[in-house]
Amino acid sequence: MTPIVEVESVTRRYRGTMALDNVSTALQANTITGLLGRNGAGKSTLMRIITGQEFVTAGTVRVGGQNPLENDAVLGRMIFVKESQVYPDIKVKRALEAASWFYPNWDAELAEMLMEDFALPANRAIKKLSRGMHSSVGIVIGLASRAEITLFDEPYLGLDAVARQIFYDRLLADYAEHPRTVLLSTHLIDEVANLLEHVVVIDRGRIVVDAPADDLRGRAVTVRGRAADVDEFVAHRKVLTRQGIGSLATATVTGPLDDLARTRARDLHLDVGPVSLQEFVIRTSGDLQERISA
Amino acid sequence: MLEEGTPIFLQIAEQLSADIVDGTLAEGDRVPSTNEFAAFYRINPATAAKGINMLVDDGILEKRRGIGMFVVAGARDRLIQLRRRDFTEQYVDPLLAEAKRLGIDTDALIGLITRVTATSLTNKPTSQEGEAS
Numbered sequence: 001m002t003p004i005v006e007v008e009s010v011t012r013r014y015r016g017t018m019a020l021d022n023v024s025t026a027l028q029a030n031t032i033t034g035l036l037g038r039n040g041a042g043k044s045t046l047m048r049i050i051t052g053q054e055f056v057t058a059g060t061v062r063v064g065g066q067n068p069l070e071n072d073a074v075l076g077r078m079i080f081v082k083e084s085q086v087y088p089d090i091k092v093k094r095a096l097e098a099a100s101w102f103y104p105n106w107d108a109e110l111a112e113m114l115m116e117d118f119a120l121p122a123n124r125a126i127k128k129l130s131r132g133m134h135s136s137v138g139i140v141i142g143l144a145s146r147a148e149i150t151l152f153d154e155p156y157l158g159l160d161a162v163a164r165q166i167f168y169d170r171l172l173a174d175y176a177e178h179p180r181t182v183l184l185s186t187h188l189i190d191e192v193a194n195l196l197e198h199v200v201v202i203d204r205g206r207i208v209v210d211a212p213a214d215d216l217r218g219r220a221v222t223v224r225g226r227a228a229d230v231d232e233f234v235a236h237r238k239v240l241t242r243q244g245i246g247s248l249a250t251a252t253v254t255g256p257l258d259d260l261a262r263t264r265a266r267d268l269h270l271d272v273g274p275v276s277l278q279e280f281v282i283r284t285s286g287d288l289q290e291r292i293s294a
Numbered sequence: 295m296l297e298e299g300t301p302i303f304l305q306i307a308e309q310l311s312a313d314i315v316d317g318t319l320a321e322g323d324r325v326p327s328t329n330e331f332a333a334f335y336r337i338n339p340a341t342a343a344k345g346i347n348m349l350v351d352d353g354i355l356e357k358r359r360g361i362g363m364f365v366v367a368g369a370r371d372r373l374i375q376l377r378r379r380d381f382t383e384q385y386v387d388p389l390l391a392e393a394k395r396l397g398i399d400t401d402a403l404i405g406l407i408t409r410v411t412a413t414s415l416t417n418k419p420t421s422q423e424g425e426a427s
Contacts, residue, residue, distance in 0.1 A: 032338055168336065176329040176339045194302060194337045214301040214341065266391060274298035 002065075004029040004149060004181050005050055010059030012045055012205075019045040021205040022059070027149075027181055032171075032195055034213070035185040036281050037202040043185040044083075046202065047151050050183070051080040063149065079103065081142035083154040085134075092129070092137060093122040096144070103145035110174065111144035117166050131158030139167050143174055149181045156188075164188070168195060189278035199277070203285035213277070218256040220280050224248070225270035233261075233268055240283040252283055302337055306345025314354065314365055315373050325355055325363040 003026035012020040020042045027033055035043050048054040049061055052068035052075060061068060068074045087095055096115075100106040115122060118136035126137060135156050142152055156164050172195060175182065186192055199216055201209035209216070220240060223230055227249035234242070237253040244250075252275060257265070265272050275283070296305055313319040326334070331342035346363060349355040354369045393403050 031340065169333070172332055172336065172339070173329075176332055194296065194335070194341075197338045197340045213338070214303060214344070217298065217301050266388075269395075274300070276298045 003027055004064055005183075006060075006062040007046070007050065008060045008062075010046075010049060010061060011057045012042075012049065012054065013057045018205050020049070020056075023202070023205070023207055024059075025200055025207055025210050027183060028198070029181055030179040031197045032175065032182040032184065033198040033200060034189070034192055034196040035183055035200050035202065036187075036189055037185075037285055039187075041202045041285070042205045043202055044153055047080060047153050047183065047185065051075070051078055051151060053080070076102070076104065077148040078151065079142055079145045079147035079149075080151045081138040081153065081155045083157055085138045087126045087137070089125065089127055091123055091125055092120055095126060095137060096122075096141065099141045099145055103147055105146035105148075105178075107144050107146055110146075111140055114140040114143060114170060117170065118163060132156075132160065132163060135159050136163065143170060146174070146178055146180065149183075151183045151185075153185045154187065155184075164191065168192065171195070189281055190276060193277040201281050201285055208284050209281070216277055216280060218274065219254060220252055220275040220283065221255045221257055222250055222252045222273045222275055223265060223270045224250045224273070225268060229268040229270060233265060233270055252279075296335060296337070302335075302341045303344035303348065306331060306335070306337075306342055307348045310345070310349055311354065311373050314370055315377065317370075319365055321365050321367050321369055323365050324361070325365060327362055 005027035007023060007025050010020055010023045011018070023042070023046065035046065037043050045054065049056055050063065050068065052063075052071060055069070063074045064077065066074050068078070090098075092115075096111055100108060100111070114120075114136075118133070118140065120133060120136055120140065126134065129137065135158050139152075139155055142150060142155065156167060159167070168191065171182070184192060184196075193213070196213040199209060199211060199213050200207060211219075223233055225233075225248070227244055227247055230242075230249040230251050234251045234253050240252040240254065242249060242251040257272065262272065296302055310319070310325065314321075319325065325346065328339050328343045328346060331337070331346070332339040335342070346355065350357060350363070352372075354366060354373065355363050356366050357363055389403075393399075398406070
C-alpha cells in the first residue's frame with residue numbers, strides 16, 4: 001500500500017536550532033495517526049511542512065505523490081486546524097461559509113449539527129468568542145470539510161472535558177462513515193489513545209516511536225517487588241525507569257513479556273502491571289530517558 | 295471497560311467470545327457492526343474490525359454479504375473446547391501457586407473446593423425459591 005503522505009529524510013533548521021533532524025515517516029490512507037511529543041519537539045513544524053506552509057532545509061515531502069508546496073491541487077485535499085488559528089474579523093457563519101467554498105467535500109448538515117453540539121453562536125464575531133468557542137470553530141471546520149487529509153494540531157485549547165469528548169465521538173463517528181487520513185497532535189494522550197490506529201512520537205526533532213497503536217500496548221511493563229528480585233528480573237532487559245523505596249523497587253522495562261518471563265515473575269513474587277500509552281511516551285521522550293540511561 | 299496492556303482488538307475478541315460462551319450471543323445471532331463497536335467502546339474502527347476478523351479467521355463468526363456478521367453454528371462448543379485447553383494454565387496454576395505460598399496443601403485445597411461448591415449449590419436454590427414465593 002502506498003502511503004498518502006511520505007516524509008523522507010526531512011531536516012528543518014532555523015538559525016542555530018534543529019527543528020526536525022532527518023525525519024522519515026509515512027501516513028497510510030484512511031488511518032488515524034497520533035503525533036505525540038513534548039512542546040517544541042517538532043510536531044507543528046512537521047505538520048506545517050506536510051501542509052506546504054514551510055520549506056524543508058533538506059529532504060522531500062510527498063502528499064498523494066506530489067510536492068505540497070504551492071500546489072493547489074494538493075492543498076485542496078488537505079485541512080490543517082491549528083492550535084491558535086487566526087481568522088479574519090468576521091462572524092462565525094461567514095467563516096463556515098468561506099470554508100464551504102474551499103472544501104469540495106464540505107457537509108453543511110454536519111457543520112450545522114456540530115455548531116449545535118458545541119453551542120456555537122452563528123452570528124457572533126469570531127474575535128468575540130471565548131477561548132474554547134474559538135477552538136470549536138476550528139473543530140467544526142476541520143470535521144465538516146471532510147478533507148481527504150485532515151490535520152489537527154492541539155485543536156482544543158480552552159475546551160472542557162465534555163466538549164473534548166464530543167469532538168472525539170464526532171470524529172470517530174464521521175470517520176467511520178467517511179474514512180479519511182487524520183493526523184492528530186496532542187498532549188492529552190490518555191484521552192485519545194484508543195482512537196489511534198498508529199502512533200508517531202517525536203522528541204527533539206527526531207522520531208523515536210513510529211508503530212501501530214496496538215503494538216505499543218504491552219511494549220512496556222512495570223514490575224514491582226523486592227528490590228533484589230526486581231533487579232534480577234530486569235538484568236537482561238532495557239530498563240526505562242527504576243525507583244526504589246526501602247527494600248522495594250519498581251522498574252519499567254520494555255516488553256512484551258513472553259510466557260517464560262511471566263512465569264519467572266510469578267516465581268519471584270513480582271507484580272507485573274501494564275504501562276499506558278501516556279506513560280510510555282513520557283518514558284521514551286525527553287530528558288527523563290537521558291537521566292535514566294546516564 | 296477496556297484495560298491497558300492488552301491490545302484492544304484482543305479484548306474485543308475476548309469479550310465477544312465470552313458473550314458467546316455464556317449465551318448472551320446465541321448461535322445465528324447478528325453481531326454488532328465494526329462501527330457500532332467503535333462508537334460503543336470509543337475505539338478506532340480498524341481496531342474493532344481486527345478483533346472481529348480474528349474470530350472470523352477462527353471460524354467463530356461468519357460474514358453474510360450485505361447483512362453483517364453472525365455467530366456460526368457450533369461456535370459455542372468450539373470456544374468451550376479452546377477455553378478448557380487454557381483452563382489449567384490460566385486458573386489452576388495460579389491457584390496452586392497461591393495455595394503453596396499460603397501453606398495450603400493439595401488435600402486441604404481439595405477440601406476447600408468441595409466445601410465451597412457444596413455451599414454455593416445449597417445456597418442457590420433456596421435464594422431462588424425465596425424470590426419466587
